[in-house]
Amino acid sequence: MTWVQVDDLCVAYGETTVLEGIDLTVPRGSLVAMLGPSGCGKTTFLRVLAGLHPATRGSITVGGRTLTGATTHIPAEKRGIGWVPQHAALFPHQTVAENIGFGLPREGRADRIAELAALVGMTWHLARSPAQLSGGQAQRVALARALAPRPDLILLDEPFAALDPLLRSALRVEVAELLRRQNTTSVLVTHDQEEALSLADYVAVMNDGRILQWGTPAEVYEHPATPWVARFVGDTVELVGRWRGGRVECALGSVEAETVGGFAPAANAPVRVLLRPEWLELSDTGADAVVTSVAYAGHDALVEMKLTAGEHVRARLAAPILPRRGDLVHVGVRYRALAYAL
Amino acid sequence: MPRWLIVLAAVCASAAAIPLIYLVARASEAGFATFAEILMRPRVLELAVNSIGFALAVTASCLALGTASAWVLSRVKLPGARILLLASALPLAVPSYLAAYGWLVWFPGINGFWASWFVMTVVCTPYVTLPVAAALRGASGDLESVARTLGRGPVRAFWAATWPQIRPAAIAGALLVCLYSLSDFGLVSMLRFQTLTWGINAAYGASFDRNQAALLALVLVVLALTVVTAERRVRGRSLATSGARAPLLRLRAARVPLVGIVLVAPVAGVLIPVFGLVARLVDAAAVRVIDPQRLVEALIATIGLAAAGAIAATLIALPIAAFAARAKGRLVSVIESLGYLGHALPGIVVGLSLVFFALAVVPVLYQSVIVLVFAYAVLFMPKAIGTTRSGIEAVPDSLTDVARTLGLSKTASWWRVTARLALPGVGVSALLVAIAVMKELPATLLLRPTGVSTLATELWGRTAVFEFGAAAPFAAALVLVAAVPAAFLSGIRGVAKEDL
Numbered sequence: 001m002t003w004v005q006v007d008d009l010c011v012a013y014g015e016t017t018v019l020e021g022i023d024l025t026v027p028r029g030s031l032v033a034m035l036g037p038s039g040c041g042k043t044t045f046l047r048v049l050a051g052l053h054p055a056t057r058g059s060i061t062v063g064g065r066t067l068t069g070a071t072t073h074i075p076a077e078k079r080g081i082g083w084v085p086q087h088a089a090l091f092p093h094q095t096v097a098e099n100i101g102f103g104l105p106r107e108g109r110a111d112r113i114a115e116l117a118a119l120v121g122m123t124w125h126l127a128r129s130p131a132q133l134s135g136g137q138a139q140r141v142a143l144a145r146a147l148a149p150r151p152d153l154i155l156l157d158e159p160f161a162a163l164d165p166l167l168r169s170a171l172r173v174e175v176a177e178l179l180r181r182q183n184t185t186s187v188l189v190t191h192d193q194e195e196a197l198s199l200a201d202y203v204a205v206m207n208d209g210r211i212l213q214w215g216t217p218a219e220v221y222e223h224p225a226t227p228w229v230a231r232f233v234g235d236t237v238e239l240v241g242r243w244r245g246g247r248v249e250c251a252l253g254s255v256e257a258e259t260v261g262g263f264a265p266a267a268n269a270p271v272r273v274l275l276r277p278e279w280l281e282l283s284d285t286g287a288d289a290v291v292t293s294v295a296y297a298g299h300d301a302l303v304e305m306k307l308t309a310g311e312h313v314r315a316r317l318a319a320p321i322l323p324r325r326g327d328l329v330h331v332g333v334r335y336r337a338l339a340y341a342l
Numbered sequence: 343m344p345r346w347l348i349v350l351a352a353v354c355a356s357a358a359a360i361p362l363i364y365l366v367a368r369a370s371e372a373g374f375a376t377f378a379e380i381l382m383r384p385r386v387l388e389l390a391v392n393s394i395g396f397a398l399a400v401t402a403s404c405l406a407l408g409t410a411s412a413w414v415l416s417r418v419k420l421p422g423a424r425i426l427l428l429a430s431a432l433p434l435a436v437p438s439y440l441a442a443y444g445w446l447v448w449f450p451g452i453n454g455f456w457a458s459w460f461v462m463t464v465v466c467t468p469y470v471t472l473p474v475a476a477a478l479r480g481a482s483g484d485l486e487s488v489a490r491t492l493g494r495g496p497v498r499a500f501w502a503a504t505w506p507q508i509r510p511a512a513i514a515g516a517l518l519v520c521l522y523s524l525s526d527f528g529l530v531s532m533l534r535f536q537t538l539t540w541g542i543n544a545a546y547g548a549s550f551d552r553n554q555a556a557l558l559a560l561v562l563v564v565l566a567l568t569v570v571t572a573e574r575r576v577r578g579r580s581l582a583t584s585g586a587r588a589p590l591l592r593l594r595a596a597r598v599p600l601v602g603i604v605l606v607a608p609v610a611g612v613l614i615p616v617f618g619l620v621a622r623l624v625d626a627a628a629v630r631v632i633d634p635q636r637l638v639e640a641l642i643a644t645i646g647l648a649a650a651g652a653i654a655a656t657l658i659a660l661p662i663a664a665f666a667a668r669a670k671g672r673l674v675s676v677i678e679s680l681g682y683l684g685h686a687l688p689g690i691v692v693g694l695s696l697v698f699f700a701l702a703v704v705p706v707l708y709q710s711v712i713v714l715v716f717a718y719a720v721l722f723m724p725k726a727i728g729t730t731r732s733g734i735e736a737v738p739d740s741l742t743d744v745a746r747t748l749g750l751s752k753t754a755s756w757w758r759v760t761a762r763l764a765l766p767g768v769g770v771s772a773l774l775v776a777i778a779v780m781k782e783l784p785a786t787l788l789l790r791p792t793g794v795s796t797l798a799t800e801l802w803g804r805t806a807v808f809e810f811g812a813a814a815p816f817a818a819a820l821v822l823v824a825a826v827p828a829a830f831l832s833g834i835r836g837v838a839k840e841d842l
Contacts, residue, residue, distance in 0.1 A: 052743050076746035077755075083747040089740035093762055103748025142744075149748060 003028035003185045004049075004153060009058035009068075011041075011048055011209075018044045020209045022058070026202070029183045031176060033196035035233070036206030042189045045206075046155045049187065050083050051076035063152045082146030082154040087162055088138035090130035096141050097126040103149040116144040119178065136167045143175060147182065154179065154186040160195065172199055193233050197221060205229050221276075225261055227340050230274055235302075237280065237313045240342065241273040248273050248339055251309040252280075252287050257337040271339040277302060279335035280315035282323065286332030289313070291323045305331060344752075348673070351665035354658045355680035358720050361687060362563065365695035368702075369560045372553040380557045386541070390561055393537040396458060396530070397523040397565075403463040404519040407606060408470025409512055414600045415471070416478040419590040426604050430471050433611035435828035436821075437781040438465045439528025443801060443817055444615020446532065447622050447810050453534040461533065462523055464611035469522070470515035471607070477511035478504070483588025504588075510576055517573035524566050525688030527784035528798075532805050538562045539690045539784065546694055546788065556698070559691045570686040616821065622814035631812045636800065641819055644780050644796040650711070651718030651779035652772040658719050659726035659771070666727070667734035678727070685724040692717050693788030714789040721785060722778045726771040733767020734760060773831065780824040797823070 004026035011019040018041045026032050034042040047053040049060060051067065051074060060068040062081070067074045090099050101113045117123045120140040130138060139159055146154055159175070160168045176199045179186050190196050196203050197217040205213045205220060213225040224230035227238070241250030241257075243265040248257040250273045257273065265271050289305035292312070301322050304314050313331060323329050369377065380386060414420070415427055433441070442461050445452060481504055489499035527539040538558050545555035593600065626632050662681045666674050684692070696717050700708040707713050737760045745755035783798045790799065797820040804813035 047743075050743070050747050052746065075751070076743070077749045077751050079747070081747055083744060085740040085744060087738075087740065089738060089744050091741060091745075091759060091763075102745065103750075145744070145748070151747075155747075 001028045002026070003063055004187075005059075005061040006049075007059045009045075009048065009060065010056045011044055011053065012056045018209050019048070019055075022209075022211055024204060024211065024214070026185060026187065028185055029180070030201040031179055031186050031188060031199060032202045032204060033200035034187060034189045034204050034206055035193065035196040036191065037232070038191055040206045041209040042191075042206050043157055046083075046157050046187065046189050049153070050081050050155055051079045052083075065152075080149070080152045082149070082151035084139070084142045084146050084154065084156045084159045086158045088130075088135075088142040088159075090133075090138055090141055090145075092130050094130075095126065096122060096128050096130070096133070099130065099141055100126075100144045100148055102145060112148055116148050119147070119182075120144045135163050136171050139163070139171065139175075143178075147184070152185070154184050156186060156188040158190055159188075161190075161192070197233070203233075205232060207232070223260055223338070224274075227272060227274060230338070235277050235314070235316070237275040237277055237315075239273045239275075239311055239313070241271055241339070243267060243269050243271045243339060248337060250337075251307045251311045252313070252331060252333055255333045255337045257339045259339045263339070263341055265339065265341070270342050272342050274338045274340060275333065276335075277314045277316040279333060279337070280313065281332050281334045282315070282317065282329050283332030283334075284330055286330035289329050289331050291325050291327045291329060294322060294325060296322070305329065307331070347661060347665055350661040351677050354661050355677040357658060357716075358683045358723055359680050360699060361692045361695040361717075361720055362683060364699040364702075365556065365559055365563065365691065368695065368698045369553075369556045372556065376553055377557055380554050381561075383554075386554070386558065386561075389536060389538050389541040389558065390565075392455075392535065393524055393539070393562070393565065396455065396462075396535065396537055397520050397569075399455075399459050400462045400466060400523040401516050401520040403459070404467045404470050405512060405516045407463065407603070408467045408515060409474050409508075411467065411471045411604045411607065412474035412478055412508075414604050416475045417588060417591055418597075418600055419592050420597065420601060426601070427475070429608040430475075430604055431468050432608045432829060433465050434468050435825040436465065436612055436615065437528065437783070437798070437824070438462060438522075438526055439532055439783060439798070439802060439805075440619075440781075440817055440820060440825070441465050441611055441615045442529040442532040443805050443810075443813065444618040446805060447618035447814075448614065450808065450810070455535050458530050458533045458535040460610075462526065462529055464607045465529070466519040466522060467607040467611070469518045470512060473511040473515045474508050477508040479587065481507040481587075486588055513576045514573055517569055517576065521566055521569045521573070521686070524562065524569065525690075527688070527690050528802060532802070538565075539688060542690050542694060543784065543787070546697070552698075555694055559694050562688055563686075563691055566686050566688055566691075619814055619817050619821070622810055623818050626811040626814045629811065631809075632815050633812070636795070637815050637819065640795050640797050640800045640816060641823070643794050644798070644820075644823065647711070647714065647718070647786075647796060648776040648779040650715045651722065652776040654715050654719040655723045655726045655775040656730070656768060656772045659723050659730055660768070662723075663727050663730035664734055667731045681727050682724045684720045684722065687721070688784070689717075689721055689782060690784035690788070692721055693785035696785075697788055709789070709791045711791055711794075714786065714791070717785045717789055718775070718779045718782065721782065722775040725774045725778060726768075729771035729774065730764065730768050733764035733771075736767070737763045770831070773827070777824050777828050777831070780820065 002025045006022055006024040009019055009022040010017070022045060034045060036042045044053060048055050054073060055068050059066060066072055067079050091102065097113050100116050101109045104112055117126055120143055122137065122140055122144065125133065125137065133141065160172050163171060172195060188200065200217060203215065203217050203220045204211050207228065213220055213229050220229070221233055224233060230236050239250045239252065241248035244254070245267055246256065247254050248271060259265065288308045291303055292306050293304045295302040298319065300316050300318050302314055303317050303323060304312060306312055315331060411430055415423065415430065420426060445461055485503035486499050489503040494502055525539065527543065530537050531540050531543065538561060542555050542558045542562065545551050545558060659681065662677060666678045696713050700713045741759050742755045745759050746752065750758060781798060783802055786796055786799055797816045801813050801816040801820060
């Protein structure tokens with residue numbers, strides 16, 4: 001069931017266009033990640049959803065209620081949208097309890113504060129001031145504060161970016177689970193591919209104020225709409241080849257391939273062949289290559305090889321059985337490749 | 343940004359321009375011929391030359407003494423370095439005329455250019471010492487080391503590598519000294535050196551020649567605005583350099599003379615005058631020349647005026663600060679510069695033009711407390727704008743945004759979050775203004791209602807007729823209510839020493 005509906009949303013700061021024709025539908029109870037490089041407009045999109053920034057054109061509907069439209073602009077305080085900013089932004093003059101209760105009516109406030117504190121595991125810290133909290137604790141309080149008034153939608157603006165890596169991965173799993181348990185619809189902004197792919201039900205890849213692709217994490221990773229999306233959401237191996245109806249002829253031999261987004265090349269037409277490094281493998285029947293470098297990462301290694309035809313390819317190979325620099329190997333492909341226009 | 347706030351900020355800022363505008367209007371009333379005639383009077387030329395010469399001499403000596411002190415403080419390993427740094431800021435807490443009084447107590451015969459130059463120099467040196475010491479602490483010592491390895495001696499290496507890094511701070515500090523020496527009234531008039539400020543007061547007192555007072559004030563304003571413009575150009579031009587700080591030098595043998603350099607300003611600017619004051623106070627108590635009733639009256643008037651001035655300046659500054667903290671563009675810089683005008687206007691000029699203004703526009707208010715408090719607001723608003731503005735700026739936008747997503751309207755989230763968090767900054771700025779009002783002399787002299795005296799005017803009046811003993815209790819009270827809180831405030835983080 002569609003819960004959030006965004007149609008043809010445009011935003012401009014004076015002459016500069018920041019968002020151009022954004023369309024988005026978010027099903028109820030799902031977690032959507034807006035993934036894009038910094039400056040692509042994803043934070044602006046979040047601010048427009050929250051009503052903190054006006055839209056130039058387009059409409060936003062949440063739960064059947066029009067928040068932004070041709071003639072309507074419901075102010076931020078009347079939208080019922082919760083917001084968790086990047087640096088938690090707790091009110092420094094208030095305790096943890098007062099922060100959580102900030103958006104609550106007087107009646108029943110204490111109960112709701114206790115309930116949320118328990119939910120985010122901060123029950124024993126309610127009397128503390130924000131200055132006494134660690135980064136992770138502050139983010140939990142910010143989340144509790146946003147959830148307290150039971151918003152229709154929660155917006156998370158890179159909430160884990162400022163945390164150290166270990167804490168980051170633990171907290172984001174915890175937060176995603178908590179949001180699902182509450183059946184909250186949420187939009188998460190991030191520039192971290194791993195975060196978007198591992199947490200979200202749907203990923204929207206953004207660049208230059210537009211949504212380039214929308215889909216499940218697997219769709220976005222395995223069927224990227226454009227080579228740019230492919231490079232942004234992960235590592236790529238790119239070669240030039242010729243289209244042979246369902247296969248491509250390239251430096252790796254004849255490889256099974258498919259096109260994306262209705263691209264229909266003529267037979268024998270030159271195409272851009274795109275693979276993920278982990279789609280390559282060492283096999284007895286593969287193309288001949290020399291290992292030129294091995295970047296060891298513990299669980300696996302990124303092995304760079306020079307094919308006899310002169311092209312360089314990188315394969316992500318599972319540790320610990322790895323070739324060494326200078327070894328002669330055979331490179332095969334274990335997943336279908338993607339073909340794009342050159 | 344709500345429109346009403348912009349309008350309010352513009353109105354408040356224009357209030358600061360009233361004295362200047364009215365002064366120009368009043369001076370042009372006299373007509374160009376009169377203007378030229380007065381300007382050519384040898385007396386006027388002499389006063390202008392005295393003012394300029396005095397300001398330049400004090401600036402040069404403060405620059406030399408301040409830079410040397412700053413170098414010692416930040417480059418030499420000294421016992422009690424922290425205390426020395428605090429001591430070097432102390433002269434800022436003492437009004438210049440109080441230091442002059444302290445010296446007169448010891449040496450009643452001193453007067454004229456050299457005496458004024460010396461006392462003004464020791465009082466103003468911290469304006470150079472403090473920013474240069476800070477710049478030296480931030481400057482990379484690596485550059486100087488590189489210069490040494492490339493064959494320069496210690497002095498030439500400092501000059502080539504480190505001086506360019508601290509030059510903007512030094513020049514900005516020196517220009518502040520120049521501004522204050524031009525504007526100073528109390529010190530030069532106590533030490534009987536006739537500058538423009540002295541001339542304005544004298545011409546005003548001789549009420550038959552108010553044209554001359556207005557024109558002298560105009561000349562002074564032009565000089566002061568020139569200096570302030572120069573200061574604005576230099577300020578903030580420092581080059582950011584990265585690298586390790588220069589290691590502290592261990593100069594055992596030279597320690598005593600080096601500490602001596604640092605101590606010149608605090609000893610001559612604070613210690614000697616305060617000792618003189620205390621000695622006189624004891625004497626005065628012994629010979630019973632103290633007038634307790636006048637003292638209490640002056641104390642009450644001083645504190646009352648300080649409170650009123652602080653409230654007025656803070657209220658007028660608030661919209662300007664709120665606007666400047668959240669907006670950018672030409673309109674903001676115009677409004678903010680107008681708000682800062684009082685910083686450039688000498689107290690005597692503001693006093694004089696508000697006398698003219700009151701007489702011509704609102705005669706009912708002439709010699710009323712309202713005009714006096716307004717003068718304080720114009721003069722000290724810049725202190726309030728700066729601190730309030732940084733208090734508001736320190737509140738991140740994300741906090742008010744969060745408050746809005748939690749159901750508070752724009753105005754409500756401003757009050758409950760921004761205003762609440764900026765409150766300590768506003769309080770500090772009100773206190774700074776109150777202290778400045780208590781120390782203010784020339785505008786108070788011109789604008790005070792008949793029968794009202796402050797500690798400063800009592801001190802000035804008695805010193806002028808050499809009643810040093812009778813003046814002592816007023817000076818002591820002034821130190822207690824103004825200088826001591828100022829010294830304490832200088833220890834608070836975020837309080838610019840120059841604001842004291």
